[in-house]
Amino acid sequence: MKRSNAPIFWGLFGAGGMLAALFGPVLVFITGIAVPLGLLLPADAMSWPRMHAFAQHWAGKGFLFAIVALFLWHAAHRIYHSLHDLGVHAGAGTRLTCYGAAMLGTLLAAGALLAIGF
Template sequence: MVDLNPKRSDEPVWWGLFGAGGSWFAMITPVTILVLGIMAPLGILDADTLSYERVTDFVTSIIGALFVIGTLSLPMWHAMHRLHHGMHDLKFHTGTAGKVACYATAFLISALSVIFIFMI
């Protein structure tokens, strides 16, 4: 028999953010670390490439703003979802309070990243 009034779950939203954050962290973050953490300090990049004016121009553009917001917020959603389910797997059943704490932290970081972009 088919249940005509199925219970709605919010889990697809969290899994979507989890997947987006994991994909971002796996594909974009290593390149960002390579460019900003290895190539720039070693002098492989021109000094003018990462000048304050150029970086500010990039971050205030639509693509740059989305890049910074994605870099800060998507991996946080991934980490908080993993933490929430990891606590459950380790038998720390925090219930709704743990879920709210994890996702509120990710939301806070996301909101702060958007505020950070608008402050520039």
């Protein structure tokens, strides 16, 4: 019996969905409402030097990578299965497009975070 790689994609989908549910609304609130309007946080909370320092720290890199990569994999899996619901045949090309875009985005995020330095 041939082994399936579906558990890998379902695991990434689940992890991305959990992060999207827990951190997505908070990120939208902080970056879209709280900081621009000066609520709860100082005006320079998301200034370039602070965000650059956050992205250079190993924990910041890990957080940013996890958020970007897992959100991408969650979206790719959801789009792939939504296309099936819309009647688009989910063949190898569709699978390659969806998951390939998530892989490319993950690699670009890793490259960008490594290019920032430590």
